[in-house]
Amino acid sequence: MYAWRARIGVLKPTHRGKTFAFWYKHAPEGVEIVPTFIGFRSGQKQGFLQGFERAEQLAVDLKEVGCDIISVSGTPPFLLKGLDFEREWAAKVSKNVGLPVVTPMEPHAIALKSMGVRRVAVATYFGDELNQAIVNYFSRFGLESAVIKGFDFRGRTEDLYTTPLLALDDVSYMDVYRHCKRGVQQLGASVDAIYINGGGWDAAPAVEILERDLKVKVVWAIAAEMWLTYHRLSISNPRTGSGSLLSGAVEPAL
Secondary structure (H helix, E strand, O other), rough: OOOEEEEEEEOOOOOOHHHHHHHHOOOOEEEEEEEEOOOOOOOOOHHHHHHHHHHHHHHHHHHHOOOOEEEEEEEEHHHOOOHHHHHHHHHHHHHHOOOOOOOHHHHHHHHHOOOOOOOOEEOOEEEEHHHHHHHHHHHOOOEEEHHHHOOOOOOOOOOOEEEOHHHHOOHHHOOOOOOOOHHHHHHHHOOEEEEEEOOOOOHHHHHHHHHHHHEEEEEEEEHHHHHHHHOOOOOOOOOOOOOHHHHOOOOOOH
């Protein structure tokens, strides 16, 4: 039996393999990752808002193939709707499929609070509407946010994004590192952590380097979702080289 500890259904917004690879790479013995995706191809507001029904259908599919928990990624739709909607939606889907559901945004706030963060620098490839939604969202958890202007790659934008969704495939972790470091230095005020939103760019390798160089904690969205999912399953999964959140020393405080 391969998935003798757990089978995790991972529901992603796009077809990209990079964040699935992050889950596979960090899966401990006895855990199977079952991938599925909605299929967004652009950062259009209307498209995001139409994705909830598809996500609910995919959750049923994941239940039918034997998953023990469902982890949902893709923050923009939930940022547009807000924390109360996110919690209600998760409860509805969980009741429908009979499984715990980890949604995209709340794990990020829980991770920051669990690490003792009070003021956080927000690094994204989002425009003002989504960035302000993050500020509003984190304020519900008593977190103060300082927004770094959305990452601009080659001067192109796309509705809600400062870098088009498909163009993010060309953004390296070195770009992420430089964007975050420059942004924090330009803020002109101290922060306890950097929060990196988005699974579209290759952020994972930059996390630990940023922590070492800037002496701050770093929470990347996908890592926070994975961290909380394993805690919900009561599975210990400490990892090295992926930042302090995944070190095994941080327990959920909420």
